[in-house]
Amino acid sequence: MSQSNSIILVPAYMDQFQCIGSSCEDTCCTGWSVTIDRATYKKYKKVKDPALAKKLDTVVTRNKKSSTDNNYAIMTMTECKSCPMLSVENLCEIQLNVGEDYLSTTCASYPRVTNTVNRNYEMSANLSCPEAARLALLNPNPMEFFEIKLKKNQKHLFFSQLEPNNYTDNQIMSYFWDLRIFSIGLIQNRSYDITDRLLILGLFYQNLQDIVAAGNTTETPQLIENYRKLIQAGTLRQSLAQIPIEASAQIRLLKELIDVRIHSGAANSRYLNSFEAFLAGINYTDRDDIEAIASRYQHAHDMYYKPFMEKHFYILENYLVNQMYKNLFPFYGNSLSLMDNYVMLALHYSLIKMHLIGIAGFHKSDFNLNHILTLIQSLAKTIEHNPRYLQFAFDYLKKKEFTSIAGMAIFLKN
Template identity: 40%
Template sequence: MRRFECLGNGCEDTCCVGWRVDIDEETYKKYRRLRHPELSPLLERSVGRNRSNPSTGNYAKIRLKTDGTCPFLTEERLCRIQLSLGEEYLSDTCYTYPCIYNEVNGVIEKSATLSCPVAAKLALLNPEMMEFDEVEEPLYRPGIIKSRLNTADLRWANRPQRYFWELRVFAIDILQNRTFPLEDRLILLGMFCHKLKEYVDSGRVKDILSLIETYKRVVADGAIRESLSRMPAQPTIQMKLLKELADQRFPFVVKSARYLQCFAECLHGLQYTQEAKMEEIGERYAQAYTDYYRPFMDEHGYILENYLVNYVFNNMFPFDRKTVFDAYIMLVVHYALIKLILIGMSAFHKGLTLELVIKLTQSFSRTVEHNTAYLNRVLELLHENGYDTMAWMAVMIRN
């Protein structure tokens, strides 16, 4: 985050097209008071009150142009408001992007969404383990905090949130344990989250620290490696399930040309057509994994590790969903969908490059992670079909 710097119109993508932009109440009132010969009429036409469940954070919204472009984007792909008035006139949404701010026990946590190409490169391409620094810097806008948690609050006395820090640190430790393959780390984390849900459901919250210590010993002992290695890969079932989940995205209008191109390359690479037999597609999928995807990831496995750690940190995992196991399911869905598309892209390109992986991961984050309706639908689909089990999660993870 210390090295992050927006490239402006030099960026390979733009955050000013295709997204609804909420306007906070304070910024909206600034716009109403503004007397500017060029901007005031444009603000009057393009910023309207949010009449559906408004709050101080989404008090109003920008009306996008018919092509999904922000009306304040200039021909040079710069923000007209910032150019004319300065960044203090940006809404909280535009002012903070791509940064994400959470507050835990009174401490502000700053991270970034990887839908920004610059943030994606900085976060994913560092082969060293992702680290977390504590620094002092001013927080200019209190309203930009996404989530708050005080683990000492009495309402969490008998809830797992009381042990948020211990759970998060343990999750990140597992994901960064490079003595295990990444897919084994994900399965280990799932086994823990499944047991954690059992503890929560049965009222054994006070035993969570003991559970963490038990799993630490299991990981350190290493005896579980053999049982993990015996888990079978089911590429045809995996690919069919993940393709169904990926297809759920398209009823929600996709505006990212980069993501559409990546998805099309995946389908072409696997020769995925209506006429093709699923078994044949599954064989091509397995072959692409062996020939192209795995050799690349054997050398650059830190990329998806960094993705998962960043996800855990900025989503306040495992409390970003109704249950801790639902939170784990969504972590796996993100990982597995990225892997599916990369395997297909590797078949199309006869290999992978860092540029291709960044292109897919960034456009995936932009298209999928920012669409709450889609993610909720995916979780519903998994629940409805009984795919919300550890066995099915292993199928999605294991190749």
């Protein structure tokens, strides 16, 4: 897509973001593959610096099996999974020697995520970048969105494209903006606990899924209005308070995920450190029964996680809003239904919260913002690299028939 449209919609933090280079505590040049687009590959073939040209010729390999313009070649990573063009100062030798214009689209765009909605640009960031995570998550004010001028020659990796204007009123996609505004507004409604906001969102999407299945999609605006009134009146508070707390069910999922995590092997050291702290924080062992682990898990929640997060609830609120905006919620993934999109969002939240409860139990009164940022950033990097981990959790919930709102409540509430 051309850049004739010079305006782009972004969360406010994107206007502040810039790469901090060698100061970054978890460089994006390590831990995953780097694809090279066709235009950049051709540039590399014309590099005049003899030493750099020779090195590029050695480490850049054509992708001849499934080549596309964006995935035309690949950078061969080192044995320690680092980019071979990374200097000892953790700076890119390509950018140092021939300039930023020679970065591949992958490298120049990361951590930025670009989508188009009705052919208009939208940009946000993957929180696998530590600096992006800091800017996005640590603002105590609700996340705001602005239109800014697109930087000249900005490279984009396009992830999703929606054209709601192409749909009629009897197709749910035509209500994208109504659903987006309602959903983000609900998650930012601070008169409710963050978990309750997510539960109400689930109730709404379960009702919406039923409406769509019955062929009554035109009732969507009325459903939104009904929920707005319920939320404002506080009618749902009593029902939310009656949802049982079942820590043992969360631990069963965690035990399954622990086995996947141990055997999958694809994680960076920052996440593994957080994972070990999580295990230690609930004194996890294979020998203990579920109820014993659940008791320690709930104690860590009540004593250390809950008091801290009641003061810093905005972190998970900002995380959810960023996920919803970045993934064009609730229409992310062609194979996912509206309710599946909700379940995937709630699953991200649940995994973060469950990890943080154990980490809080490990650090106790020393639990702080850095522990939260490290977990969210490193888990994002691990999940982006290892979709099997998240897919396993999703499939587990499906298998156990927990993907209704009643089932998801078990994993959301403590």
